[in-house]
Amino acid sequence: MRATYPAWQGKPGPGLRLAKAVALVVIVLLVLFPLWTVVATSLASPQDVIANGGWVVWPERFTLGAYAEILDGGVVTRALLVSGGVTVIGTALSLVCTVGLAYALSRPHVYGGRPMLLLILFTFLFPPGMIPLFLVVRTTGLFDSYAALVLPFLINVFNLIVLRGFFQSIPAELLEAARIDGAGELTTLWRIVLPLSKAVLAVVSLFYAVAYWNRFFEAIIYFNDQTKWPIGTVLRQYVTGGADLSGDSTVTSAPQSTQMAVVVLAVAPIVCIYPLLQRYFVKGVLTGAVKA
Amino acid sequence: MCAVESRRPSRELRQKVPRAREPGHRRRIRRDRVLLVVMAPGVLYFLIFHYGALFGNVLAFVDYVPFLGLADSAWVGLVNFEQMLGDPQFWNAVANTILIAGLQLVFFFPAPLALALLLHSLVGTTVKRFVQSVVYLPHFLSWVIVVALFQHMLGGAGVVNGWMGELGLGAIHVIGNPDAYKPLVVAQLIWKECGWATIIFLAALSQVDDQQYEAAALDGAGWWRRLWHVTLPGIRPVIVLLLILRLGEFLEVGFEQFFLQRQAVGPEAGEVLDTFVYFTGFANGEFGYAAAAGLFKGLIGVALVYTANRVAHRLGEQGVYRR
The missing domain is CATH 1.10.3720.10 (MetI-like)
Structure with missing residues (x-):
């Protein structure tokens, strides 16, 4: 969606807009990434989890085994x-x-x-x-x-x-x-x-x-x-x-x-x-x- | 932070109903009987769990033995308070509480304001809505989950240390490290509550008059000057009010967060007043002493809220209650 700025404000410079975009992405990731790895780890197969040292960002083999057990x-x-x-x-x-x-x-x-x-x-x-x-x-x-x-x-x-x-x-x-x-x-x-x-x-x-x-x-x-x-x-x-x-x-x-x-x-x-x-x-x- | 208005009948209304015709107690009870039944469970709740608990503070003045019950426990007067004043562990808890509250004030208080300014500057509503939905979410997660997430990310075998290992860097030791404990708890608070706390700032920002921005811009003010001379003065009353309210509940650093993590770092770094009350009462069984510490904190809290409101009123702001 094209943003419309008020006439008096004008469009902010590219540097400022980039800084804002980066800040927003970082903030959203700070909130969502921990939740994501938790979900990913819960769905990963035991081999994946153990091979990676206890956590997974992107599970290669899915399993619902953990859920079935608990x-x-x-x-x-x-x-x-x-x-x-x-x-x-x-x-x-x-x-x-x-x-x-x-x-x-x-x-x-x-x-x-x-x-x-x-x-x-x-x-x-x-x-x-x-x-x-x-x-x-x-x-x-x-x-x-x-x-x-x-x-x-x-x-x-x-x-x-x-x-x-x-x-x-x-x-x-x-x-x-x-x-x-x-x-x-x-x-x-x-x-x-x-x-x-x-x-x-x-x-x-x-x-x-x-x-x-x-x-x-x-x-x-x-x-x-x-x-x-x-x-x-x-x-x-x-x-x-x-x-x-x-x-x-x-x-x-x-x-x-x-x-x-x-x-x-x-x-x-x-x-x-x-x-x-x-x-x-x-x-x-x-x-x-x-x-x- | 609720401002509660006092509802007094307006003057005309009072004049319309002459004093003499004001119904007596019995008739008023009869007249309002349905409402009284409807409010009864709520009233009972407050009487039992708030005023009963208020009465329960007499524990602070007895040497409570659970087996004997309150009535048969010995009255000891101010002995519990004397013990408290001479207890280094108590003063350690006080010091930790004040230090953490100070860190919260310096680092947590401005964070939502900054985030609100960033969100307010967004023109695209889709992006703004999405970011808002994301940052409000952690507010609804319990401290158990937040602590679990932080352990998962920053713990010894956590995600961040995994990355550090891959990059060939040394592991960071944040979880369970007494030296890192205070920054850690403030970071957790920011992660959990910063987004939610923007709501009130965003509401204030939307009230700032657009014409002022326009005038400032016509006079050649860039975004920094507009922020400094228009935005911040425009929301100053809200900032002042929130700051005063925060000072009023200075000692309320939170309980569950500290209860969950105190064991991992030990009492010297991790004890705050609320956990001191918990561990003295439930782990050591000194209920009278724990109640005394709790009552002490409660009384200081009332004094702080009262003072904060006096200051708020003096500055021409509205506090938690009206004068």
Whole structure:
């Protein structure tokens, strides 16, 4: 595509344009190349990987052996199911609770609305510490329960404020009209407010889903039972922690391929939903960040 | 960084509804009962997991024995804090945190601004969109993945060292090297968050008035002078605000990134305040002491945010909250 520069700007000199092009290519490669070699290594045959010293940029013989092994019902398969379940259920719960609270707080004069808003904003200033939160999880009996990966992170204050701000921006006349037509609060929320908020709801869902999928640390302190670990925690153990995955099953592929296949599977869902939601998220971030 | 507006009913509205007819508590609860039910789960969440945890900070003042529980553990007053002030490992964590935060401020803070200027200067929307999609992506990857990728690329048997070997050069020793640890963690942060952080700068850049560029160009200003005299002054409020917010959360260098890599380089180089709390509490079992260190950091954090906002307001900018 031919770029058109504004008349006053004129076309930049060839040196400057070349420098910009080089900078852009380098930046894109810095992000994409590591991901590429991870995928390539996970798909390469054991001979290729071993011959090249543990990694491959361009696999000559493809094999899905590494994936077949880790998806064979072992630790990784289980962890993927745990993460998937926690992500789906967690995102749904978070969305319902955040929408409920944001909607109530967006209505003027709701009973207790202002003190509640101040209480919530204060948590922004003073987030719960790791040890006190641990004590709460322990006291509420969430230990070794998947709920420990969901309930302590049910509502994100940033997402709440974004949603509330968006709900407030919906013209009051619309809600008034619904009320005159006899709609109760829930009907108004369901039939008027939520359909208007699809874009911002998509962004908030994405943020929640990514956060649930990526959560790994909490499983280390809240779970004694390692079979309940989500994929991030398993990834830490076997890839960054250097533990051996081969205790799990009879491994025939190169250990590097297996490790990188775990990385790929942990990244894949994010990369898959990313393009779908991308057109929304910039808007969502800015609603929250530069709201004057 | 959310600016939250305070919604007070406008003057006319308040005059229209005379005080005497303001419904009483009971009637208001009855009137809002549906909304109250809808917000209840969220309210409960904040009460239990935020305010419960806030109360849990009393741990800092007891000698907590998990077996006994909080109620039966001995009250020790400020002993945990005294221990903390005399603990060289704690001060080592403080020093590392401040050093890393300083490096982040110097190297991470300007990076997204530079990238945003580069992206903003692109006229072709296809290229711009593509680059944006690529650089936003790492923000959504977890620290486990980022650390795994860095090990894969820069580790002893990693891709870069493979190339160095082929070129007949010596191997670089970055991963697990205490001396290289601080630059490494800042590089990781830039790789992960630089693209995402451009969003707010790009929004600010698109607000700069085109007529100013035109006028400057007519007066003979080249791209450098336009950048210096038009662009940067145009987005100065955003830069100042972000800088102040960053100073407000100076001690928040991140936890997961450091938790994952601290073992590889040892506590002397790798311990930050958050990992200090973790290892004191969970590895050594000194929960009361760990809670004290956590509370100390939290209180300093509140003071910093408060001060940063005071400064922001004094400079005529808007902070996290309004005056």
